[in-house]
Amino acid sequence: KVASLFIAKEPLSYDPTVTRFERGLAETMASFIAWILSHKLLCFLIAATVAFGISTIVLGVQNAELRSEIDDLKSVTTAAPGTTAAPETSTAITTTGTTEAPDDMSKYRLPTTVKPLVYDLYLYPDLDTGLFSGTVVISLNVLSETDSVVLHSNLLTIDNVTIGTETGNFALEDTYELLTITKADGSLFSVGNATIEINFNGDMKNRIVGLYTSSYTTESGESRQIATSKFEPTYARQAFPCFDEPNLKAKYIVHLLKPKDASYIALSNYPVARTEDYDDNNELVTFDETVEMSTYLSCFIVSDFTNTETSFDNMGTSVPLKVYASPENLNKTTYAGEVGKKAIEYYVNYFNMSYPLPKLGEFQIQSILILNVMFCMCINGRKSDFKKISESSIIVYFQ
Incomplete structure (x- = not known):
C-alpha cells in the first residue's frame, strides 16, 4: 500500500x-x-x-x-654471515638476509682516509641489449694508513678488483650502496698513491637515472635507441664504482663505445682526443682529460643526434656552443643556442670571469627526469623544453 x-x-x-x-x-x-x-x-x-x-x-x-x-x-630474522674466498681470487661478499632498517648513519658518508685523483673510465654500452660493461682504473691518494678502500656502487655487478698488480677482495653492502675493497693478504694501504682497477657490468633498461637507454621514433616510424646519463644527485654510482660525494672531485679520462654507424656520435664532458676501431661493429672514442669535478657532473652520451652550432664571446675568445637534437627536432635548436649564448655571455660579463672549459653543449633528451640536468660543459633538457615557449629556462652551469 x-x-x-x-x-x-x-x-x-x-x-x-x-x-x-x-x-x-x-x-x-x-x-x-x-x-x-x-x-x-x-x-x-x-x-x-x-x-x-x-x-x-x-x-x-x-x-x-x-x-x-x-x-x-x-624479531626472528638474522643476517647470513659473509664469507671470504682464498686470497688467490677476488671475493664478492654481499650483505643479505636482513630486513632491519639501517642503524649506522655514519656509513652514508665515505671515510676520509682516501681521495680519488683520476678516473680512467671505459664504458661499453650495448644499445641493442640495453646492457653495459665497463672498467674503471682509479688513481688514489691514501691520506692515512687504512685496511680498506670504501667507495660507492649501486645496481652494478662487480666482476673483479685489482689493487696495483695484485688481485683484491671486495664486499658489497646494498643497504648503504658501498663497495669495500681490501688486500688479499690482509695488509694495509700505505700513505701515498695507489691504483685500483674494477671490472663491472650493469643494466640500462627501464630507468631514467644513472646510465640508461632512451629512444625516439623517426618520421618513418623507426625506433632509435640512445644511451645517456643522469647522475645528479647520487646516481653516478649506478654507472661506475666511484666516490659519489660532491666534495671528492677528481679528473676523468673517458672512453666510450659507440656503433660504427656514421650517424652515431659519442659525447662526454671534454673534446674527443681520438677514435679507434674496437671490433667489426663498434668504435672506441677517447676524450681529453677533464678538470677536477664532482661525479654528478660527469656526462656520457651515445646517440645519432645532429647539432646546430654557434659560439659565445669568452672575454675576447670565441668558444663553440652546440645544441644537439634528433634530426626531426633540429629546427627547434636554433632558439636554444641563442638563449644559451646570451645567458653565458651575461654571466661572463657579470662576474668578470672567463668560462674555464673548452666547449659548451646542450642536449635534448626525450625521457630526462627533470627540467635541466647540469654537467660540466654539457646541459641536458627534455624534448619539450626545446620548444620556444620554454627555452628561456635553460640553465648555464659554471664549473
Whole structure:
C-alpha cells in the first residue's frame, strides 16, 4: 500500500484500506526522495566522504596488520654471515638476509682516509641489449694508513678488483650502496698513491637515472635507441664504482663505445682526443682529460643526434656552443643556442670571469627526469623544453 501511495500520481484518499500511518510514511518517503533529487551534489559529497572514511579505516587496519607481521619478521630474522674466498681470487661478499632498517648513519658518508685523483673510465654500452660493461682504473691518494678502500656502487655487478698488480677482495653492502675493497693478504694501504682497477657490468633498461637507454621514433616510424646519463644527485654510482660525494672531485679520462654507424656520435664532458676501431661493429672514442669535478657532473652520451652550432664571446675568445637534437627536432635548436649564448655571455660579463672549459653543449633528451640536468660543459633538457615557449629556462652551469 505504501508503495502504491508513493508511485501514485494522485492521492488514494478514496481507498478505505489505507491507514493514516501508511499515507504519512508514503508522503515522508516522497519528500525525502525529492530532497535528494534537489541536492544531488551534496548527497554525492556525503556518499564520497563516507566511502573514503570506510576505506581509510580498512587500510589502517591492513597497515597495522602488516606492521605487526614486519615486527615479527624482524624479531626472528638474522643476517647470513659473509664469507671470504682464498686470497688467490677476488671475493664478492654481499650483505643479505636482513630486513632491519639501517642503524649506522655514519656509513652514508665515505671515510676520509682516501681521495680519488683520476678516473680512467671505459664504458661499453650495448644499445641493442640495453646492457653495459665497463672498467674503471682509479688513481688514489691514501691520506692515512687504512685496511680498506670504501667507495660507492649501486645496481652494478662487480666482476673483479685489482689493487696495483695484485688481485683484491671486495664486499658489497646494498643497504648503504658501498663497495669495500681490501688486500688479499690482509695488509694495509700505505700513505701515498695507489691504483685500483674494477671490472663491472650493469643494466640500462627501464630507468631514467644513472646510465640508461632512451629512444625516439623517426618520421618513418623507426625506433632509435640512445644511451645517456643522469647522475645528479647520487646516481653516478649506478654507472661506475666511484666516490659519489660532491666534495671528492677528481679528473676523468673517458672512453666510450659507440656503433660504427656514421650517424652515431659519442659525447662526454671534454673534446674527443681520438677514435679507434674496437671490433667489426663498434668504435672506441677517447676524450681529453677533464678538470677536477664532482661525479654528478660527469656526462656520457651515445646517440645519432645532429647539432646546430654557434659560439659565445669568452672575454675576447670565441668558444663553440652546440645544441644537439634528433634530426626531426633540429629546427627547434636554433632558439636554444641563442638563449644559451646570451645567458653565458651575461654571466661572463657579470662576474668578470672567463668560462674555464673548452666547449659548451646542450642536449635534448626525450625521457630526462627533470627540467635541466647540469654537467660540466654539457646541459641536458627534455624534448619539450626545446620548444620556444620554454627555452628561456635553460640553465648555464659554471664549473
